[in-house]
Amino acid sequence: MDQIEINTISNVDNNVTVMVRNAYKSYVSTNPILNGLNLTVPKGIIYGLLGPSGCGKTTLLNCIAGRMTLDSGSIKLNVQKRVQMGYMPQSLSLHGAMTILESFFFYGYLYGMDTEIIEARAKELIAFLDLPSKNRLVRDLSGGQQRRVSLAITIFHDPKLIILDEPTVGLDPILSER
Numbered sequence: 001m002d003q004i005e006i007n008t009i010s011n012v013d014n015n016v017t018v019m020v021r022n023a024y025k026s027y028v029s030t031n032p033i034l035n036g037l038n039l040t041v042p043k044g045i046i047y048g049l050l051g052p053s054g055c056g057k058t059t060l061l062n063c064i065a066g067r068m069t070l071d072s073g074s075i076k077l078n079v080q081k082r083v084q085m086g087y088m089p090q091s092l093s094l095h096g097a098m099t100i101l102e103s104f105f106f107y108g109y110l111y112g113m114d115t116e117i118i119e120a121r122a123k124e125l126i127a128f129l130d131l132p133s134k135n136r137l138v139r140d141l142s143g144g145q146q147r148r149v150s151l152a153i154t155i156f157h158d159p160k161l162i163i164l165d166e167p168t169v170g171l172d173p174i175l176s177e178r
């Protein structure tokens with residue numbers, strides 16, 4: 001059975017968005033990175049994961065996002081389907097040869113969005129996040145600009161659950177506030 005159960009929390013508690021129970025994960029046979037971890041994220045709140053470098057934050061987020069599986073334990077998400085999740089990875093998964101606008105279209109069509117909605121949301125987020133021209137190639141953007149494109153793509157389909165891994169790296173204090 002899939003370890004990540006979509007929309008099963010609502011049967012238990014509709015005020016919870018993410019529920020992780022008894023999570024174990026190792027990369028090698030010794031020293032589990034996640035060792036019996038429990039986590040409950042209530043609906044409608046911003047939940048931050050703090051911990052020293054290498055303690056397993058990205059590992060946990062990757063498991064919640066479905067990019068990795070736990071060795072044991074369970075993850076339950078209160079979303080109807082995976083597309084209602086927006087995940088911004090620590091290492092950005094953008095295509096350098098695409099323009100900003102092409103990136104919106106690429107991911108927008110994957111999300112199942114209509115052309116007009118993609119265009120409207122792209123325009124809105126390019127202005128809000130102070131991005132350069134929509135025709136600039138992603139590979140020619142600064143690190144902070146690329147991170148903002150990645151953030152825009154993560155949120156532009158209006159997901160119910162947003163998972164951001166180190167979203168403010170490379171941003172100045174004013175942009176970080178947005």
Ligand SMILES: Nc1ncnc2c1ncn2[C@@H]1O[C@H](COP(=O)(O)OP(=O)(O)OP(=O)(O)O)[C@@H](O)[C@H]1O
Nearest residue numbers: 027028033051052053054055056057058059060090
């Ligand atoms: N694919 C992998 N194979 C083996 N070990 C890994 C792998 N990915 C991560 N690790 C190790 O697992 C541990 C947790 O890594 P993880 O990236 O989850 O930490 P983190 O808390 O997000 O760190 P940071 O704050 O530095 O980003 C680290 O010791 C890391 O070296």
